[in-house]
Amino acid sequence: MAGPTTRVDLDWRRMDTFRKLFVAIDFSPDSDEALRQAHERAESTGAQLAVCHIVPNHLRSNLLFPQISRVAALKVPLELNQFANTVSTRVSEITGRTEDEFEIIVDDGTPQALILSHAEEWKADIIFMGSHGETDAADALLGSITNSVLRHAHCPVLVVRPGKITRRIIAGTDFSDPSLVAVKAAAKEAARINARLTVVHSLDLIWTPASYPAMAFGGSPTEMSAEEIKELESVAQKRLEEALKQAHITSETLVTVGAAASAIIEIASEEKAQLIVVGTVGRTGLRRALLGSVAEAVAKGAPCSVLVVRNDPD
Secondary structure, three states, X not given: OOOOOOOOOHHHHHOOOOOEEEEEOOOOHHHHHHHHHHHHHHHHHOOEEEEEEEEEOHHHOOOOOHHHHHHHHHHHHHHHHHHHHHHHHHHHHHHOOOHHHOEEEEEEEOHHHHHHHHHHHOOOOEEEEEOOOOOXXXXXXXXXXXXXXXXXXXXXXXXXXXXXXXXXXEEEOOOOHHHHHHHXXXXXXXXXXXXXXXXXXXXXXXXXXXXXXXXXXXXXXOOOOHHHHHHHHHHHHHHHHHHHHHOOOOOEEEEEEOOHHHHHHHHHHHHOOOEEEEEEEOOOHHHHHOOOHHHHHHHHHOOOEEEEEEEOOO
């Protein structure tokens, strides 16, 4: 059920909120793509760019021979300088930037923890990450470091996957505040790159296993008729159009039936989208680990890049 294609408010081109771009690299092909996309965005918007590389130090701890650890510790400054030179060379090769055109952040420790702390300390507006890197071959869907950053980041995270520039963006909404924040971000992205935006709402009408205890109190897993489903779709379509109107967003709209994450991924595949935008509730401290299940599932299974936008309830 798609509405007419219209252009998004072009004033958003001059209102890009991502002014400080932070990209984490590990020299893998995926992180090279993240670096390339971060560079291109920074170049087109005039944003600042920081490139971060974390050297894992789990091999520096040796309980049986602590003197080895002490020797390794003495070598850390020299090694970090060498890695900084390597990072600078890689950035120059991929982007053509000189050292004074970006900030280098090199450290040693636990990658996900230091990526998060450095990004927050640098006051990054967005973090660019490859979908998985050299150290995450065991996780075919989403690298463990990227997944951890997604769960705990203080700002939006762009999970970058290589793909063609199709100028098609998909955004998912369940009418909650976090999802509407994501739709606004998707509209800004569509305006920035002159892309077509489709906002999707999925009616999850599946009787879940968790609902079966209700049968003890008279509930039953009933099937809805085609007419009832059609009526629900019509109501959802009107509500979607009204929500977008109130947010001053015009786009294509689509109401579908099924699990939200699966529907968004399927539509993105069919439309050959270059980007999916989804929202999740922002948290502080340990509560940041509560990444929305739809956002996480989409980030893991999407055929294209995924922007996860946080809505801070505070």
